[in-house]
Amino acid sequence: MTSSDSPGGYRPRTIASEMEQFLSDIQREQGLSANTITSYRCDLRTAAGAITKPIEAIASADIKAFLDGRNEQPGTTNRRIASMGRFFRWAVSRGYALHNPVDQVGGRYHAEHRPQPIASEAERRALDHAIAASPQPYRLIFTLLREIGMRTDEVLNLNVGDVILEPGREVLLVRDSKSGTKRMVVLTPDAMPRSLRGLRSWVRDLAEPLAPDTPLFQSSRGNRASYDTLHRRWVQVCKQARLVDLEDGREVPRYTLHHLRHTAAAELIAFYPEQVVRRILGHRDPRSTRRYVEIVHAGSHRANGNGSGHAPQRREQQAS
Numbered sequence: 001m002t003s004s005d006s007p008g009g010y011r012p013r014t015i016a017s018e019m020e021q022f023l024s025d026i027q028r029e030q031g032l033s034a035n036t037i038t039s040y041r042c043d044l045r046t047a048a049g050a051i052t053k054p055i056e057a058i059a060s061a062d063i064k065a066f067l068d069g070r071n072e073q074p075g076t077t078n079r080r081i082a083s084m085g086r087f088f089r090w091a092v093s094r095g096y097a098l099h100n101p102v103d104q105v106g107g108r109y110h111a112e113h114r115p116q117p118i119a120s121e122a123e124r125r126a127l128d129h130a131i132a133a134s135p136q137p138y139r140l141i142f143t144l145l146r147e148i149g150m151r152t153d154e155v156l157n158l159n160v161g162d163v164i165l166e167p168g169r170e171v172l173l174v175r176d177s178k179s180g181t182k183r184m185v186v187l188t189p190d191a192m193p194r195s196l197r198g199l200r201s202w203v204r205d206l207a208e209p210l211a212p213d214t215p216l217f218q219s220s221r222g223n224r225a226s227y228d229t230l231h232r233r234w235v236q237v238c239k240q241a242r243l244v245d246l247e248d249g250r251e252v253p254r255y256t257l258h259h260l261r262h263t264a265a266a267e268l269i270a271f272y273p274e275q276v277v278r279r280i281l282g283h284r285d286p287r288s289t290r291r292y293v294e295i296v297h298a299g300s301h302r303a304n305g306n307g308s309g310h311a312p313q314r315r316e317q318q319a320s
Contacts, residue, residue: 012054013096015087019044022090034224035156042228043083046070055088055096060104067105074108081105115291117266118259126241127255133240137217137225138233140198145257147195148185149264149281150174152257156225161212165200172199176282183282191271231257265292 011017019041027037050066051058063084067077085102092100118124131142144155154174162173170187187196202216215224238244238253245254261281268277269292278289 013056013091014048014054015044015051015058016048018055018091018096019048019087022087025090026086033157035153035227038227039079040083040086043080044087047080047084055091056098058088058097058101060101063101063105077108081107115262115265115295116259117263117292117295118255123241123243123254124263126243127237130237130241134233134237137202138230140195140202141217141225141230142234142237142260143194143198145260145264147192147264148172148187149261149268150185151261151282152227152230154282156217156227156230158216159212160203160206160210160214160216163199163203163216165203170196174282183279185280188271191268262292265289266296269293269296 022044023037023041026032026040047066050069051062053062063081067080070077070080072080081102085100085105088097088100088102091097118127128146131139131146133139134142141155144150145152150172154176157175158172162175164171164173172185172187173182174185175182187199189196217225219225219229234257235253238255239251243254244251246252265277265281268280272280274286274289274293277292278286281289283289
């Protein structure tokens with residue numbers, strides 16, 4: 001299939017040339033959030049840089065070669081597979097391809113799905129200091145990730161009406177980023193003091209009463225705060241905390257945003273029963289929560305035996 005919308009005449013349709021039209025179509029037809037669209041855009045932009053063939057010529061082998069060449073964590077690979085699969089389903093519906101090459105690409109799996117809390121107390125303390133020095137709204141966003149263990153999308157998708165701070169009834173109504181259902185997270189001053197103080201201050205300082213569906217965290221342009229900007233801020237936090245490593249001559253954060261969720265979960269186990277932590281984190285499978293209990297208990301045993309607690313963990317993004 002070719003397109004004639006360039007001055008030079010016909011040109012092949014590629015992932016790069018059709019990506020924005022695809023994103024526009026699915027956002028209009030399905031009402032997807034800005035964060036979801038941003039995620040699709042990032043995945044497709046990465047794929048477009050490696051796969052430049054016309055859409056109709058792209059085969060499953062091309063997709064597999066692209067994914068294998070990235071050498072990424074299974075969770076990231078599976079997200080890219082889902083993004084490309086949706087793009088090619090759209091391309092088939094538009095007549096740009098005869099079949100979806102992603103249908104023949106299987107997902108990737110972790111050999112063992114283990115949480116990875118930040119083990120070093122010194123590193124946790126350095127991160128906390130760097131987060132406290134961040135500008136708003138990112139300071140509060142990082143605090144919610146660090147102290148409550150919410151997923152990044154869950155924090156960015158909070159609306160003004162999701163924050164309830166009545167005395168004795170301080171809760172967040174969190175839309176689960178996986179199932180789309182809402183859960184209630186009770187905010188307590190013993191386990192979540194910084195989050196509670198930060199939310200009280202943030203809501204109090206809002207310029208005027210806002211509609212309940214107004215994004216709680218907005219960019220300087222008035223749009224919902226984006227993952228891309230949050231990630232750039234996270235890089236700065238890690239640099240300030242001196243938690244970066246050199247990889248291929250460039251500085252890379254030692255930890256991902258998702259490590260904050262793992263770290264918060266391991267700390268919440270010390271405050272609450274396993275069932276309560278499961279509700280806070282939004283785990284559908286109780287085994288996901290139980291892994292944190294096992295890690296904390298294992299760390300306690302090592303500490304009692306004059307060990308160093310948890311072994312240091314390398315950078316990895318998990319889906320729990």
